[in-house]
Amino acid sequence: MSNKIAVLPGDGIGQEITEQAARVLTALGLELELEWAPVGGAAYDLHGHPLPETTLNLAKSSAAVLFGAVGDWKYDSLARELRPEQAILGLRKAMGLFANLRPAILYPQLANASSLKPEVVSGLDILIVRELTGDIYFGQPRGVQTLSDGPFAGDRQGFDTMHYAETEVRRIAHVAFQAAQQRQKKLCSVDKANVLETSQFWRDIMIEVAKEYPDVSLSHMYVDNAAMQLVRAPKEFDVIVTGNLFGDILSDEAAMLTGSIGMLPSASLNASNQGLYEPSHGSAPDIAGQNKANPLATILSAAMLLRYSLNQGAQADRIERAVQQVLEQGLRTPDIHEANTQLVGTQEMGDAVIQALN
């Protein structure tokens, strides 16, 4: 297995947060080969495309990708295929990164950061397993057409297509059941089977796959109810598995339960454990370049990278312990700052984690 890591900082705060995560990786003293390339709006500015061929080839030939964030309002008027978001969608598709793992963990040191009552969220530890390369995100046909009949004949109509192939559902089901086996052995599959054919099919396959995992208890929930239960009693969940669109929405909701989206990493894996690792938050162009961004989600993403793509679980633990330690020390970037803690910048937070590694 190669030790090459593609570092794709992207836009906004992407630059400064990946820089800190790369410093942490380097400080471990492993034989890692870090190679940088532009992506998103930054790549569009340089090469006229958000995912240039050279960046894509670098990503594909690496053991893992460390990704910052993409997007900036200044690219909003570009054609869809040139917008920064297409870079991340393109990487997911081209690398076959179908399994997206998004943990939502409430750090005890940050218990007051949540907008929910402490007793509702204290000890929260949920894992969302989101299918990432199918569903309405990639379904064809899609576009805008002029209607030839029906009540809106002559009107233009925008449309997308939701579908899931059996293989797509089965492989994400296996990832989710196996993740649940490593945790509390509770898996909740979220769908909209009361309305959508795609969802009923999804549910049927989940029930079939469940037979291979008798030690995991499988439940099902409609997505609207799941959105509600996540804020009512989030600790009832252990692992949630869901499709691409519902997973996009629920994972933001779950992240916010912790009140500190700046702390949450994510992993997107393909069948051979090649992966892309990125913070759950966006590019925050409003605070870019001001040494204000929280690098911890990206640093924790680097830990996931070591664990899942480089088989270096002990090194991942080392990073996670170091992050716990800087929180213990009371160091806080502005997004998680509260009374009686020490306000630090992006760079200082990175320094502190590196110091705590040893």
Ligand code: IPM
């Ligand atoms: C995410 C993001 C992306 C998505 C966007 C940037 C295309 O919201 O990773 O959740 O919708 O998947």
Ligand code: MG
């Ligand atoms: Mg999203």
